[in-house]
Amino acid sequence: xxxxxxxxxHNLHKSYGDLEIFKGLSxxxxxxxxxxxxxPSGGGKSTLLRIxxxxxxxxxxxxxxxxxxxxxxxxxxxxxxxxLQARVGMVFQHYTLFPHLDxxxxxxxxxxxxxGTSRAEAEExxxxxxxxxxxxxxxxxxxxxxSGGQKQxxxxxxxxxxxxxxxxxxxxxxxLDPELVAEVEAVMMELAAAGMPMMIVTHDMHFAxxxxxxxxxxxxxxxxxxxxxxxxLDAPQVARTREFVERVFARKK
Amino acid sequence: MNYDLQFxxxxxxxxxxxxxxxxxxxxxxxxxxxGLSLGFVIALMLRARTVALRAPASALVExxxxxxxxxxxxxxxxxxxxxxxxxVDPMVMGVLALxxxxxxxxxxxxxxxIQSVPRExxxxxxxxxxxxxxxxxxxxxxxxLRAALPVLMTNGITIFQQSALVALVAIPxxxxxxxxxxTETYRPIETYTVVAxxxxxxxxxxxxxxxxxxxxFDRVQA
Numbered sequence: 296x297x298x299x300x301x302x303x304x305h306n307l308h309k310s311y312g313d314l315e316i317f318k319g320l321s322x323x324x325x326x327x328x329x330x331x332x333x334x335p336s337g338g339g340k341s342t343l344l345r346i347x348x349x350x351x352x353x354x355x356x357x358x359x360x361x362x363x364x365x366x367x368x369x370x371x372x373x374x375x376x377x378x379l380q381a382r383v384g385m386v387f388q389h390y391t392l393f394p395h396l397d398x399x400x401x402x403x404x405x406x407x408x409x410x411g412t413s414r415a416e417a418e419e420x421x422x423x424x425x426x427x428x429x430x431x432x433x434x435x436x437x438x439x440x441x442s443g444g445q446k447q448x449x450x451x452x453x454x455x456x457x458x459x460x461x462x463x464x465x466x467x468x469x470x471l472d473p474e475l476v477a478e479v480e481a482v483m484m485e486l487a488a489a490g491m492p493m494m495i496v497t498h499d500m501h502f503a504x505x506x507x508x509x510x511x512x513x514x515x516x517x518x519x520x521x522x523x524x525x526x527x528l529d530a531p532q533v534a535r536t537r538e539f540v541e542r543v544f545a546r547k548k
Numbered sequence: 549m550n551y552d553l554q555f556x557x558x559x560x561x562x563x564x565x566x567x568x569x570x571x572x573x574x575x576x577x578x579x580x581x582x583g584l585s586l587g588f589v590i591a592l593m594l595r596a597r598t599v600a601l602r603a604p605a606s607a608l609v610e611x612x613x614x615x616x617x618x619x620x621x622x623x624x625x626x627x628x629x630x631x632x633x634x635x636v637d638p639m640v641m642g643v644l645a646l647x648x649x650x651x652x653x654x655x656x657x658x659x660x661x662i663q664s665v666p667r668e669x670x671x672x673x674x675x676x677x678x679x680x681x682x683x684x685x686x687x688x689x690x691x692x693l694r695a696a697l698p699v700l701m702t703n704g705i706t707i708f709q710q711s712a713l714v715a716l717v718a719i720p721x722x723x724x725x726x727x728x729x730x731t732e733t734y735r736p737i738e739t740y741t742v743v744a745x746x747x748x749x750x751x752x753x754x755x756x757x758x759x760x761x762x763x764x765f766d767r768v769q770a
Contacts, residue, residue, distance in 0.1 A: 348675050381677045391672035395690040404686060405676035457676065 299362025307356035318516035331507035384459030444475030557733040568725030582647025587654025612652030625717040661696035
């Protein structure tokens with residue numbers, strides 16, 4: 296039997312009021328995939344991640360995780376299987392750390408409260424992650440005392456505390472000062488090397504090329520082109536992708 | 549001005565003012581207990597999905613916010629006993645009037661603070677599987693209560709000053725004792741000045757603390 300896809304999105308429909316974001320978008324990824332999603336702004340890249348995280352209602356379609364129904368319409372409502380949701384993690388553009396908790400507590404809160412992990416065990420794991428990301432000295436600091444790059448690395452560590460099978464990155468370097476971008480991207484590259492499946496929305500085409508195993512160009516509510524970075528970024532097969540990529544790279548020069 | 553200031557009589561009767569102050573503080577503390585707890589419940593009702601919870605909470609808040617405290621005190625003292633055939637200790641009525649007034653104002657403070665918790669904090673909780681009471685207890689409330697603290701403290705100290713109104717219904721608070729003393733000694737200027745200074749001496753430090761807290765929040769949020 297062929298192993299199930301890690302993630303399969305089938306015929307996804309989503310609207311905000313009259314605004315149709317997805318018109319039957321389909322997409323799938325394997326365990327070894329690091330998907331970078333590119334596309335025009337307002338095209339729903341972040342919305343796609345938010346849907347996969349289970350933060351959005353959908354109008355129609357199905358999302359499967361590991362071959363199991365994860366998000367679907369049922370009786371006129373969006374059903375999200377919480378057990379499967381727990382296997383997906385997300386890092387947001389604006390860090391969204393808990394400002395009233397120190398870094399260590401930011402990491403340990405969810406495992407202690409949702410997984411029944413003991414405090415000692417959670418703290419040990421948190422310290423290991425913080426050490427790995429060069430943040431061990433900040434364990435007792437509060438988010439407000441950290442730089443944007445440090446906050447974002449903490450946010451990644453916090454998501455990793457729950458051992459996700461899939462990690463979503465929503466423009467995680469967009470809010471950062473340019474000199475802080477590299478430290479966050481380095482952490483993501485390290486995770487990529489360790490085999491973590493990721494879905495990434497970014498405007499940084501250079502980084503996209505470095506980290507992606509596949510690049511997905513989404514526009515007009517569907518996937519327009521989907522392939523290895525050498526194809527989609529350097530030799531797009533579809534006119535619409537070519538236009539977009541040329542425009543983006545022209546801007547860089 | 550050829551008025552000869554004589555503080556002697558006030559000093560001599562400082563113990564009476566002290567007793568009055570104790571009553572004022574008692575009113576303030578009890579009103580704050582009601583205001584902080586009931587205000588929170590009302591805030592939750594204001595955010596409830598069902599109109600049956602929202603409407604009465606909203607009505608209560610508006611009534612207390614849109615009528616003078618003086619009327620509220622007088623109404624509780626003279627009208628409630630007749631309307632509801634309820635004759636209780638004046639202190640109870642005083643605490644009730646001030647407490648409900650404070651609850652109405654605090655409810656608004658709590659509500660605004662809960663609303664000030666960024667949408668993204670909810671998203672972060674969902675992404676981490678924190679939901680229901682765990683989310684409220686460990687993320688939303690700590691967040692909101694910090695935001696509400698300056699407002700709650702300001703409201704609390706305001707009710708200390710407004711508690712002076714209960715002197716009108718013969719509760720022997722600081723204002724009432726001051727009034728008595730002024731009349732007995734024919735020294736209203738000295739007496740009321742001292743009484744004002746006592747109110748000020750209690751309120752000013754707390755007001756300063758609130759300013760400090762607000763400054764710290766501004767720093768943390770930057």
